[in-house]
Amino acid sequence: MGQSALSILICSAGRRVGLVEAFYAAADRLALDLTILACDVDPEHSAACAIADHAFEVPRGDDPAYVDAIKDIVRKFNVALVVPTIDTELLQLAQSLNAFKELGARVHISELSVIEVARDKALTSTVFAKAGVPVPQTMNEAQFRADPSALTWPVFAKPSGGSASRGLAVYQNIDDVPDRFDEPMIFQDTLEGPEYTINMFVDQSGTLKCVVPHIRLSIRAGEVEKGRTERREDLKEIAQGIAKALPGLRGVACFQIIDDPRFGPRVIEINARFGGGYPLADHAGATFAQWLLEEVCGLPPTANDDWRDGVLMLRYDRAVYQG
Known part of the structure; x- marks a missing residue:
């Protein structure tokens, strides 16, 4: 049974304006009446909170009171989908999935075992190496x-x-x-060579549906500032290996690779969440936000791997004004 109106919550919204806009655009394509709530430790100074329909102040993602604050928002506004965006909030949310299910909300997060691997880079290397995924x-x-x-x-x-x-x-x-x-x-x-982010989408059944690599042409504060999508089968095969190594992976994830001329491509980390460079994949046709809304609303799934190669993103600073 589909639904035409729903509310979602973007957590630790910060500067994630592109992600908020991607969900609004997805809702328009699906003819959904979408209300976007956003929360942050300092919502008054969050650009993403400013463009959302409602914004809320919450504790830090690693604060013991964080989950209860998120649950209060979910309960009050009948939130159907909770979207975490930073690593520090993932563990607590993954440990609280049943509580959110009882409230009728899906948390966009993988199984706890996946979060434990992704949050520990030493464990990430061990698990991937054992599965044959190339790591340094x-x-x-x-x-x-x-x-x-x-x-x-x-x-x-x-x-x-x-x-x-x-x-x-x-x-x-x-x-x-x-x-x-x-x-x-x-x-x-120490690895040298071009660095790539690979955005991937795994559906509710655990099937890897889409793999979008982009080369990181310029990086600022750990996020891609300039990037270009590149369709590479070798990187897609690595994503398939990661999906097999982490069978509890669901929804959106991204991982970084350095393509070293001596060693070949090597995975250096994985984020079990939306990455900062997701808007590039979305613009190239890998509309993960839409596919999540389809799953939550029970709409026919359209997830696919038919995205555009060679799409260039050039980020710049943009202001949000209030008052």
């Missing part, structure tokens, strides 16, 4: 300090639970490595 050689800090010659220098280091390019470092030799770190780290061979 990876060590935790204890392994690295025990045998630093096992990696090819210079060595790349990053927090195992980091995101948005936080805490990244390249060390030329062992003397450059700090004696201690404030959080768990992983150490890898």
Whole structure:
């Protein structure tokens, strides 16, 4: 049974104007009366909250009170779909799926086992390598300090639970490595070459329906600023390998690859959520937002892999005005 009116909630909305606009456009194509709610720790200064129909202040995604705040919004506005957008909120939401189901809401999130892998880069490397997904050689800090010659220098280091390019470092030799770190780290061979984001959509039955790679021509604050879609079968095969390695993956996910001329394409991380570069895939015809609305509303599914190759995105700053 389809429905013509529904409310959705975009969490940690921040600057995700493109994502909000993608859902509005999808609703227009489906002739849905869509109300978009948005929440953030500082909604007054969130551009995405400003263009949504309603905005709410909530605690940080890792605050124990976060889930209850989201549930209150869902309950009050009869929200049908909750869309998280940052890593820190995923674990709590994944642990609370039954509570949201009781309220009649679907949370756009994969199974807890997938979130646990995606949130731990060391575990990501282990799980993918075991499944035959190409990843760089990876060590935790204890392994690295025990045998630093096992990696090819210079060595790349990053927090195992980091995101948005936080805490990244390249060390030329062992003397450059700090004696201690404030959080768990992983150490890898330093990769060189073009970097790609691959957006993928897995339907409710667990079938991988769409794979959209784009080359990251320019990056700002960890997100693609300039990018171009590229249809590459080798990257699609890697996405298929990831879907098999993570059978609980559902909905939208994205992963990053560096195409190193020495090692070949290597997966460096995965995000089990909408990525910041999703608007490029959407504009190229991979309308993940529409496919999610179709699933929630019980409409005939149209998910497909017929997107446009060579679509170029050039982002720029745009202002939202109030008052």
